[in-house]
Amino acid sequence: MEKKQDYLILEDEVAIPYENAYGPTWTRFFEGLKDETIYGTRCAKCDRVLVPARSFCSRCFVETDDWVEVSQEGAIISWVLTEYEYFGMPTKPPFIGALIKLDGTDTNFLHLVGGIDLSDPDYVRKTVKNGMKVKAVWQEEKKGHIMDIKYFEPI
Amino acid sequence: MGRPVAIIGSGQTYHGRRFDVTYPELVKEAVDALFEKTGISPDDIEGVVSGTMPSMMEGVALTHFYFAEVLRSVGKPIMKTETCGSTGISLAFTGYYWVASGMADLVLVVGSEKMNEGDSQATMTTVVEPFYQRYFIAGAPGVFSMQCQEWSTRFGIPEEKVREAATRITIDHHNDAFDNPYAHIKKRLTPEEVNNARIITYPIRLWDVCPNSDGACAMIFASEEMVKKYGLKPAWVKGVGYSGEEYWFGDSEKAIWQCAIDAAKQAYNMAGITNPRKELDVAEVYNPFTYQEMLYYECFGFCDFGEACDLVLKGVFSREGELPCDPSGGTLCTNPIGATGLNRVAEAALQVTGQAGDHQIPGAKLSLAHAMGGVDQYNGVMILGSKK
Numbered sequence A: 001m002e003k004k005q006d007y008l009i010l011e012d013e014v015a016i017p018y019e020n021a022y023g024p025t026w027t028r029f030f031e032g033l034k035d036e037t038i039y040g041t042r043c044a045k046c047d048r049v050l051v052p053a054r055s056f057c058s059r060c061f062v063e064t065d066d067w068v069e070v071s072q073e074g075a076i077i078s079w080v081l082t083e084y085e086y087f088g089m090p091t092k093p094p095f096i097g098a099l100i101k102l103d104g105t106d107t108n109f110l111h112l113v114g115g116i117d118l119s120d121p122d123y124v125r126k127t128v129k130n131g132m133k134v135k136a137v138w139q140e141e142k143k144g145h146i147m148d149i150k151y152f153e154p155i
Numbered sequence B: 001m002g003r004p005v006a007i008i009g010s011g012q013t014y015h016g017r018r019f020d021v022t023y024p025e026l027v028k029e030a031v032d033a034l035f036e037k038t039g040i041s042p043d044d045i046e047g048v049v050s051g052t053m054p055s056m057m058e059g060v061a062l063t064h065f066y067f068a069e070v071l072r073s074v075g076k077p078i079m080k081t082e083t084c085g086s087t088g089i090s091l092a093f094t095g096y097y098w099v100a101s102g103m104a105d106l107v108l109v110v111g112s113e114k115m116n117e118g119d120s121q122a123t124m125t126t127v128v129e130p131f132y133q134r135y136f137i138a139g140a141p142g143v144f145s146m147q148c149q150e151w152s153t154r155f156g157i158p159e160e161k162v163r164e165a166a167t168r169i170t171i172d173h174h175n176d177a178f179d180n181p182y183a184h185i186k187k188r189l190t191p192e193e194v195n196n197a198r199i200i201t202y203p204i205r206l207w208d209v210c211p212n213s214d215g216a217c218a219m220i221f222a223s224e225e226m227v228k229k230y231g232l233k234p235a236w237v238k239g240v241g242y243s244g245e246e247y248w249f250g251d252s253e254k255a256i257w258q259c260a261i262d263a264a265k266q267a268y269n270m271a272g273i274t275n276p277r278k279e280l281d282v283a284e285v286y287n288p289f290t291y292q293e294m295l296y297y298e299c300f301g302f303c304d305f306g307e308a309c310d311l312v313l314k315g316v317f318s319r320e321g322e323l324p325c326d327p328s329g330g331t332l333c334t335n336p337i338g339a340t341g342l343n344r345v346a347e348a349a350l351q352v353t354g355q356a357g358d359h360q361i362p363g364a365k366l367s368l369a370h371a372m373g374g375v376d377q378y379n380g381v382m383i384l385g386s387k388k
């Protein structure tokens, strides 16, 4: 069982830099965000539109080189209001993470829901609903990054 | 199918903030308890499997090497298995496969975690890639809140009913934990306390969430020959099922959760189970969050989809119910992540060998153990029985 004595504690932190390759498919997808375009790829076999764009269909294992510009509007499938911050968390709370089914696509797109007051959880809970229609809002300055989309706001 | 395999002993540590020992010393506590309890000599072990959460949790890579001495593994083959939350059940599978294949007769399997030394939610964030998903996945509570919402919306379960059932689950489990000497959080909760607890990520409140526990669990998988040799009460592995999904969180449905359904189906088929609620005597379902426990009842065929809340409120899954679930208090009361799934297997084995002490389900002969891992990506189910 836990003893009452206080023993020494060593404080340690490991920080390692990484360089991650986008490759051709994701380079094109993320470059598309700079032009306020969300790209998906359509599978020729199962006809699903996958977003973000993929180089192959995960179910049919065929290459997906049919690029489609997908709708910037969709419906919320599920959402969560996050108010706490973890070490290393890239998005600063409070924020709403959400699965959004963009119109005409077959996968749920993970992004933020914003453009509403997030300071009161009760208000958020009454305002944000599954099935709610939302549309993309873009950052002024784009970097070819997933956060070039600022968030999706209720229509 | 492989040879028959049985679990012939387990050892657990006490859980809590275990700053009274180093990490290897904590692992040693579980391993020593196992050898003391079984009387088996460490020299007779042919291979060792060790596992933890992803290495970012420990701050030390290749922990199975760090633990070489305490695992009594020097001079023996050693493997690491690591699947995040499902590490423990994956460990059990690795031990099972090793013995079932005929390549070993006696394998030591050990899961461990010192949750209080690292940062579990920061670690969880590194399970998601840095291009796209990492910006939106806020640790485990974020993922499970979304899943819970998807589930309750999908089946039109009123918010109040979900809350009432979740409250019943957490009160029951925290009561059950008093009868498990190794459980971490033991508390007599009132509905008011639970319903008014602070929100972690809506609708999840404090008592819907598992704690950060430090602990380890050790177990021996044995061939039939070794079961006879040592004369220890065996918990026979009757069925195993392990199923995963695509990596991308938005690609598959999480309410009718296919990998959970398939894992259970595989295990039931192998064990010859057709009506799990009737045939199983007890289940150790991985329940880091109250809501998720109910979703599992449905995916595992304990009841129909959308029905779990009603049956929870009727007491079907409580200690005296038709199919008692998590009489140990489960993950909700004790969560040393790399050991948690193995604790489920250990508890399921204790039940079918009549060794569960104060939380024994009388006459239990067939049990289920389960764990889940990744960002809602993998589920593993193991069925144990008192008879081969």
Ligand SMILES: [Zn+2]
Pocket: A043, A044, A045, A046, A047, A048, A057, A058, A059, A060, A061
């Ligand atoms: Zn396809």
